[in-house]
Structure formats: structure tokens, C-alpha cells
Amino acid sequence: KAGVTQTPRYLIKTRGQQVTLSCSPISGHRSVSWYQQTPGQGLQFLFEYFSETQRNKGNFPGRFSGRQFSNSRSEMNVSTLELGDSALYLCASSLAGQNSNQPQHFGDGTRLSIL
Amino acid sequence: AQSVAQPEDQVNVAEGNPLTVKCTYSVSGNPYLFWYVQYPNRGLQFLLKYITGDNLVKGSYGFEAEFNKSQTSFHLKKPSALVSDSALYFCAVRVPNRDDKIIFGKGTRLHILP
Numbered sequence: 001k002a003g004v005t006q007t008p009r010y011l012i013k014t015r016g017q018q019v020t021l022s023c024s025p026i027s028g029h030r031s032v033s034w035y036q037q038t039p040g041q042g043l044q045f046l047f048e049y050f051s052e053t054q055r056n057k058g059n060f061p062g063r064f065s066g067r068q069f070s071n072s073r074s075e076m077n078v079s080t081l082e083l084g085d086s087a088l089y090l091c092a093s094s095l096a097g098q099n100s101n102q103p104q105h106f107g108d109g110t111r112l113s114i115l
Numbered sequence: 116a117q118s119v120a121q122p123e124d125q126v127n128v129a130e131g132n133p134l135t136v137k138c139t140y141s142v143s144g145n146p147y148l149f150w151y152v153q154y155p156n157r158g159l160q161f162l163l164k165y166i167t168g169d170n171l172v173k174g175s176y177g178f179e180a181e182f183n184k185s186q187t188s189f190h191l192k193k194p195s196a197l198v199s200d201s202a203l204y205f206c207a208v209r210v211p212n213r214d215d216k217i218i219f220g221k222g223t224r225l226h227i228l229p
Contacts (some may be wrong), residue, residue: 004158033217042221043159043205056216090158101147101166104217106158 002027004107006091012113018079021110025072025093031055032074033104034066037088046089049074050097078112086114117142119208121220128196129228136191136223138206148189149207149217150180159205165189176200196227 005024013019025032034046045058049068068074072093078085088111092104119140128134140146147166151159163174170182180191189206206220 006158035219043219045216045218048216058216092159101164101211103149103161103164104159105161106151108156108158 004091004093004105006089006107006110008110009108010111010113012115013081014115015081015083017081018077019081019112021076021078021089021091021112023074023076023091023093023107025074025091026105029093029095029105030072031094031097032068032072033092033094034074034076035090035092036060037090037109038086043090046076048097055097081114083114085112087112117208117210117216117218119206119218119220121204121206121223123223124221125224125226127226127228130198131195134193134196134200134225134227136204136206136225138189138191138220140187140189140206140208142187142208142210144210147209147211148180148182149209150174150178150189150191151205151207151219152176153203153205153222155202162191162204198227198229201225201227 007022031050033048036044047057048055052068063079066076088109090109092106094102094104096102149164150162153159163172165172165182173179178193203222205222207217209217
């Protein structure tokens with residue numbers, strides 16, 4: 001069974017640009033969550049999508065947005081990039097979502113660097 | 116507010132010795148507790164979880180964790196450390212039907228010394 005796939009693995013952008021990251025969950029998983037990981041702040045929850053609906057979101061500005069498609073694949077978009085957006089962005093999928101006792105399965109992340 | 120704390124940024128253990136990575140939580144209600152491990156340039160991997168029942172939970176790679184309700188702790192343990200256990204470990208907590216977000220600790224870097 002294929003794991004969670006995130007593309008691209010690495011990305012370099014400049015301030016003011018926008019970026020779209022992609023996540024393909026494990027087959028059959030309907031929940032996709034996104035996290036930002038930085039050395040200073042650790043792992044911070046961005047949002048969760050379940051069956052194409054955003055079910056929960058963290059405390060990030062509106063520049064961070066996402067969506068989920070009918071095949072459960074998800075995209076995350078960051079507009080007007082800032083230097084502080086440099087981070088590892090992780091996607092995690094699970095069968096039933098964060099309101100269940102099921103563990104999350106993580107992709108290897110997209111490392112975003114802002115110049 | 117829900118929170119989870121990993122009081123040690125780094126833990127050093129000699130190979131073959133027992134290891135403990137600490138986690139405490141502050142929630143109202145009965146939490147679901149998880150441990151994950153992250154190797155360099157990789158995502159997090161699930162190790163084990165506590166939902167209900169036996170306070171001692173066994174997981175992958177020989178790890179186990181003990182749920183202690185009175186001390187609100189969920190420490191990760193292994194009887195004999197391997198060099199390959201060196202990684203970043205995250206504790207996570209969720210309270211069912213409240214907020215529904217999973218909260219991660221800041222992580223503890225485990226160094227196993229040969």
C-alpha cells in the first residue's frame with residue numbers, strides 16, 4: 001500500500017510569490033491534515049480536511065489556505081510568501097480524521113525555502 | 116487549554132541502556148495519547164497510542180509507553196537502546212469531542228551513544 005506522497009520535496013521561492021503544495025493520502029483515507037514544522041516553533045497544525053470540507057484550522061493567517069478534492073488529494077496554498085514561511089510542510093492522512101483514535105500517517109514533507 | 120509538554124529538548128543514552136523520553140499533558144477529559152518518531156529528512160512515523168484500557172502500551176521497534184493518569188504523563192520507554200533509535204520523538208494528545216485538534220509536543224531529540 002503506497003504511503004502518503006507529498007510533492008514537490010523541495011521548493012525555493014522569493015518573498016511575495018505564492019506556492020502550492022500537493023498531498024496524496026493513503027488510498028481509502030478521507031482525512032488530510034497539514035502541519036508546519038520549524039526549529040523554533042515545532043510542529044504547528046494548519047488545517048484538516050475531511051471529505052472535501054475543512055473540518056478544523058489552526059492559528060495561521062489567511063495567506064494559508066487549502067482544499068481537498070473528491071479523490072481525497074489535497075493542496076495547500078500560501079500567498080504573498082514571507083521569509084518566516086520557510087519550513088517543512090507535512091501532510092498526514094488518516095481513515096477517520098483527528099476526531100478518532102486512529103493514528104496519522106505522514107508524508108516526508110515539502111521543504112520550502114524563501115529567499 | 117489543552118497542552119502537551121516534553122520537558123527535555125535532548126536525551127543522551129548509552130547503547131544497551133534503558134531509555135525514557137518524557138511527556139506530560141494538561142487536558143480536561145480523557146485524552147488519546149500518541150508517540151511519533153521522526154528521522155532526518157522524513158515525516159513522522161507512528162509508534163504507539165493509548166486510548167483506553169491497559170496503562171502499558173506496546174508499540175513498534177520495541178518501544179512501550181506507560182499512561183499515568185494521576186501524574187498526567189505518558190513516558191516513552193525502551194529496555195535496551197539501539198544507535199538506530201537516535202531520532203526526534205514527538206508526543207501528541209487529543210481530547211475526544213473537544214476541539215478535535217491533535218496537539219504535538221515540541222519534540223525530544225534522542226541520541227544513543229555507541
